[in-house]
Amino acid sequence: MSALFKSSKKDVLVIGCGPSGMAQVNALAGAKNMNVSCFEMNSEIGGLWTWTTNVGSDCHGSMYRYHQTNGLNEFLELENYSFLEHFGHLITSYPPRAVMLDYLQGWTRKMGGDKCVTVNRKVTSVEWDASTSKFNVVSHDTKTDFRYLNSFDKVVCCNGHFSNPNWVKPIDGMEDFTGAVMHSHSFRDAQDFKGKDIMLVGNGYSGEDIAMQLVKFGAKSATITYRTEQAHADGAFTKLGWQIVERPLPTRFDKASGEFKFAEGAPLKPDVVMYCTGYKHTFKFLSDELQLRTPNRLVPDMLWKGIVHPDNTNLLFVGMPDQYYTFTMFFAQAMFIKGCIEGKVSYPSKEEMAAHVKEWQDKEDVAHASGDHAEHHRLQLAHTNDACEMVGFKLRDDGDLICQWQDDRHRDILKYRDCVAKSKVDGTESLIYNVPWTMMFTDDKISYLSWCRAETERLVREGIVKLP
Ligand SMILES: Cc1cc2nc3c(=O)[nH]c(=O)nc-3n(C[C@H](O)[C@H](O)[C@H](O)COP(=O)(O)OP(=O)(O)OC[C@H]3O[C@@H](n4cnc5c(N)ncnc54)[C@H](O)[C@@H]3O)c2cc1C
Ligand SMILES: NC(=O)c1ccc[n+]([C@@H]2O[C@H](COP(=O)([O-])OP(=O)(O)OC[C@H]3O[C@@H](n4cnc5c(N)ncnc54)[C@H](OP(=O)(O)O)[C@@H]3O)[C@@H](O)[C@H]2O)c1
Secondary structure (H helix, E strand, O other): OOHHHOOOOEEEEEEOOOHHHHHHHHHHOOOOOEEEEEEOOOOOOOHHHOOOOOOOOOOOOOOOOOOEOOOOHHHOOEOOEOHHHHHOOOOEOOOEHHHHHHHHHHHHHHHOHHHHEEOOEEEEEEEEEOOOOEEEEEEEEOOOOOEEEEEEOEEEEOOOOOOOEOOOOOOOOHHHOOOEEEEHHHOOOHHHHOOOEEEEEOOOHHHHHHHHHHHHOOOOEEEEEEOOOOOOOOOOOOOOOOOEEEEEOOOEEEOOOOEEEOOOOOOEOOOEEEEOOOEOOOOOOEOHHHOOOOOOOOOOOOOEOOOEOOOOOOEEEOOOOOOOOOHHHHHHHHHHHHHHHOOOOOOOOHHHHHHHHHHHHHHHHHHHHHOOHHHHHHHHHHHHHHHHHHHOOOOOOOHHHHHHHHHHHHHOOOOHHHOOOEOOOOOOEOEOOOOOHHHOOOOOHHHHHHHHHHHHHHHHHOOOOOOO
16 A cells, blocks of 8 residues: 555554443544454453353453442443433442443443444454554454454553452461362352351452352351451441451461461351452563553552553553542543543653652552541542543542442441432432342342332322432
8 A cells, every 4th residue: 555545543452341441442432533443352341240150260250140339339420421311210329230231331332332342352462563663463253263463553451450369378277278269259159158157368348248248148157357457347247147257367277177276266167268369460462561560559550640551652551540430430541542542642751651650659658558548539530630631531529429438338338238329410319229238139130120210200200309
């Protein structure tokens, strides 16, 4: 092709179509001067919000059955697509996983982002070719086994970072434990643990929520063991007679008695040990020099503004920070990336990028030392907007909602999912479901949505609610 007819369009590849990839294809939908492709290895878009019975190291999913959002739905609601627009009626503030998946997929159809997505396509290699100034990308059709080689000007990694288990040093003597040992990555259905005693290692959101799921669905007991500090007051989980306690980590496993021993208190003889020790950022498809190496933190290592690879600014990342804000932050990052691809962002030197990362990580350390959650989410908001303001976009401040959510959790960890909130997008208030979370034993999307529709109609009919 002669230079005269050479396309000036940028070829852009988005890797993965979970909420981050959806945000990216939606931000780029209809953009002039770009050919956008998105390769998603799953057969369905939605990332962790899809659910599978598959487990193992090749499986991306870490999602389990009966999951209801762990944060207020209202801080997942996108400015350009209200829940009311999608569902046509009100919903509750902590809906089942499948309901959120439905919303995300509807958003992607509305924005037109779905048109560029190829499912069942796994990216296996991304290499920079300095001679063409393009990335050579190898991908694999997981249905036909065909391999493809394509080249792209820009690559946006949206492959998530809650899939590769962070296995930690085993408890002393653990090799003699004869019960089952697993990571939360492989937890799929609490019903598989009926009548069992489970010891969880780690008291982050996985440890906390999985313990509650287990006992709700019939496990005999769940003991959450922690390394740093107890997360909830004594008795927080036992109000309904649920057998859930938090204890410091055991000191060792004793083969003779078959028990885990603790520095203080009674020993424990669980049937299952579940590591809920988090996940590691992993990019198997990136060549060595393009790797992102970072622990899970609000301001990731290396990336300028949490988004741009300092060694090759054509390589960009969405969703890599630890997450207070999720869907709305992903979209804000995606809008910044759109600006980058359109040439609206000028990059500083590599040294200046590193200094910028350090400056924000210092702020994160201060927020961390304060022990105040509000400082953390404010930092995430400020860090995201530090990027967005360069392209005239703004992440919505949901600080009040996040504080409300923290208060609700503190008041009662077993009941926070029954609370309501007001939409920041259209001002409507969420519904109170007809059964409390502790009694909700179904994840059936259809019956949930039918109830929400009928309840909205009743509230409107009786003049209690006026919809916009
Ligand atoms: C158990 C669990 C529950 C959670 N609950 C909540 C919640 O209630 N509320 C909340 O806001 N957040 C929650 N989260 C956080 C969650 O990380 C985000 O909501 C969101 O799913 C992150 O989106 P993502 O697109 O960055 O990553 P993911 O959702 O992980 O999506 C990444 C996508 O990339 C694809 N992919 C990966 N590698 C490749 C490849 N090589 N080639 C092609 N495609 C690839 C995957 O198949 C996947 O579809 C939860 C996380 C977990 C683990
Ligand atoms: N249903 C839900 O609501 C839900 C469920 C699961 C996950 N999620 C989301 O998924 C993400 C990941 O959550 P996560 O809980 O899996 O991971 P996480 O937040 O990274 O928490 C990891 C936990 O493991 C502990 N840990 C790490 N190394 C350890 C070691 N060597 N020994 C003992 N304990 C160790 C940490 O303890 P320290 O505190 O000592 O570091 C921490 O308690 C979060 O964004 C969360 O919101 C949500």
